[in-house]
Amino acid sequence: MDLQIIPKKLSGAVTPPPSKSQAHRLLIAAALSGGRSVLHGLADSQDIQATRRCLTALGAGMEDLPDGGLRIHGLGNSVVQAGPAPILDCGESGSTLRFLIPVALLVQGEASFTGRGRLMERPLKPYEDLFREKGVAWKLEDNVLTVNGGRGYDALALDSGAYRLPGNVSSQFFTGLLFALPLLNGDSILVSTTPLESRDYLEMTRQALAAAGVTTRWADENTLCVPGGQAYQPFTATAEADWSQAGFWYAADFLDSQVETRGLDPDSAQGDKVVSELYWKLARPGDAEIDVSGCPDLLPPLAVMAAVRSGTTCFTNAARLRMKESDRLATTAAALTALGGRAEEGPDFLTVRGGPLAGGTVDCANDHRIAMAAAIAATACSGPVTVLGAECVQKSYPDFWEVYKTLGGDIHVL
Structure with missing residues (x-):
């Protein structure tokens, strides 16, 4: 789809x-x-x-x-x-x-x-x-x-x-x-x-x-x-609400949407609750470095935040991301680049330089987190975004697209 x-x-x-x-x-x-x-x-x-x-x-x-x-x-x-x-x-x-x-x-x-x-x-x-x-x-x-x-x-x-x-x-x-x-x-x-x-x-x-x-x-x-x-x-x-998936809604809010994320346990053992702290770290202008060894699933939404902030962000200790559903260092960099952003992958890092996003076509590479990252990035683009293979969100967030639409997202099936 x-x-x-x-x-x-x-x-x-x-x-x-x-x-x-x-x-x-x-x-x-x-x-x-x-x-x-x-x-x-x-x-x-x-x-x-x-x-x-x-x-x-x-x-x-x-x-x-x-x-x-x-x-x-x-x-x-x-x-x-x-x-x-x-x-x-x-x-x-x-x-x-x-x-x-x-x-x-x-x-x-x-x-x-x-x-x-x-x-x-x-x-x-x-x-x-x-x-x-x-x-x-x-x-x-x-x-x-x-x-x-x-x-x-x-x-x-x-x-x-x-x-x-x-x-x-x-x-x-x-x-x-x-x-x-x-x-x-x-x-x-x-x-x-x-x-x-x-x-x-x-x-x-x-x-x-x-x-x-x-x-x-x-x-x-x-x-x-x-x-x-x-x-x-x-x-x-x-089961508690998922802090990993919450990262995408945090990113939407970072990109000037008005999204309130509810139902999360601030005392959860989930390591990805760190997104609430990293949100504010990225909100400050200037260069930033984030070690994702303890929260690798947050890289795609964090990279979307980094793509529009003022400054350069380097995500380090990220080699494990190459063996996810996709080579997630490569596919995250490719997605941001396809949308007019500036991202460069290294053996175990991803560097993202903030700036405007234009829109374009993102191949999800059968990776649910790349699809969701592209959808959130679209809210800050100046032109339309085409998401190829969008059905891959079924892996972890089956109703993501329905939720996106209820929040006012404008989606068309090609």
């Missing part, structure tokens, strides 16, 4: 969709419990559909409730399921894939994972190196990853102990292990061999574990202690 957006300021109040990051975690914690949990506020995005689909394939029950909630019938604790290894279709969700590899090894002993787009090209080496060391067979071929603990169905495919992996690739590897390790018989430690990035995402994971009665603790800034022999308990929870 291609859209043309006629530049127009937005006005009104908006509540962002439920946090995708939190919803993934709550779903998995509920699925590992020994009873029935109820979750509310889960957005029906493609990524959340992927996690639900995979947990169902592993044996969890999912029951949609009349009030919009979801009842999850848990798998039980540390019980290896008999039967053939499932094929888990993760769609384009990196969270689903990385979170569920250790879970599938624990629950099933072996599993095959598949996905679409760039998913199976995204980094998995920290898991591959770790699990090969632990004796887990690992094979990635023809877009299908197969992992096999080699234990059959009479013993767990994972052992308790020390798990060491780099913390500068993605915190998602740590989250996947945090779900599995409490169910092992002995105690474990999870150690980052490099300075740990995106620590806030691990705090979100620990919150989901705590909701299910599972405890962990920090031994130091790079080491998590995970007691074994624990059991996930059923629970009831509601």
Whole structure:
């Protein structure tokens, strides 16, 4: 679907969709419990559909409730399921894939994972190196990853102990292990061999574990202690509004629209709540530098803010963005350049020089955050903006275009 957006300021109040990051975690914690949990506020995005689909394939029950909630019938604790290894279709969700590899090894002993787009090209080496060391067979071929603990169905495919992996690739590897390790018989430690990035995402994971009665603790800034022999308990929870998606509405307000963002928890564990601080940092004229290692998903809306402010903005420690749904350093730079802005990518940085935006055509490269960034940038352009492949917002914000229109956006389907 291609859209043309006629530049127009937005006005009104908006509540962002439920946090995708939190919803993934709550779903998995509920699925590992020994009873029935109820979750509310889960957005029906493609990524959340992927996690639900995979947990169902592993044996969890999912029951949609009349009030919009979801009842999850848990798998039980540390019980290896008999039967053939499932094929888990993760769609384009990196969270689903990385979170569920250790879970599938624990629950099933072996599993095959598949996905679409760039998913199976995204980094998995920290898991591959770790699990090969632990004796887990690992094979990635023809877009299908197969992992096999080699234990059959009479013993767990994972052992308790020390798990060491780099913390500068993605915190998602740590989250996947945090779900599995409490169910092992002995105690474990999870150690980052490099300075740990995106620590806030691990705090979100620990919150989901705590909701299910599972405890962990920090031994130091790079080491998590995970007691074994624990059991996930059923629970009831509601996913918070998503600070990552709120970033786009903050950007709209920065670009002189009158958008009030509601429903956000200022005390949330979501690291992207930092957008409220960065908004004011960018509002001050002059050159600015922003380290996005802890908030990589905010780069597109922050770059849109930077494109119209007075001064040059350099976004640093951004190498991980090259392995998102698109090479997001390249596609963000290309989008701003296509609209008449001035942006230059480097190996691990993006430099944006403020100035007027003219309008033009943006290829979303099948990246939901590029599509939303282009839509917000359009509000400050002097001419129309064409967005190619605009349907990609379904990945995380299915009703984004409807919300955009309710705020006064002028959109035409081409």
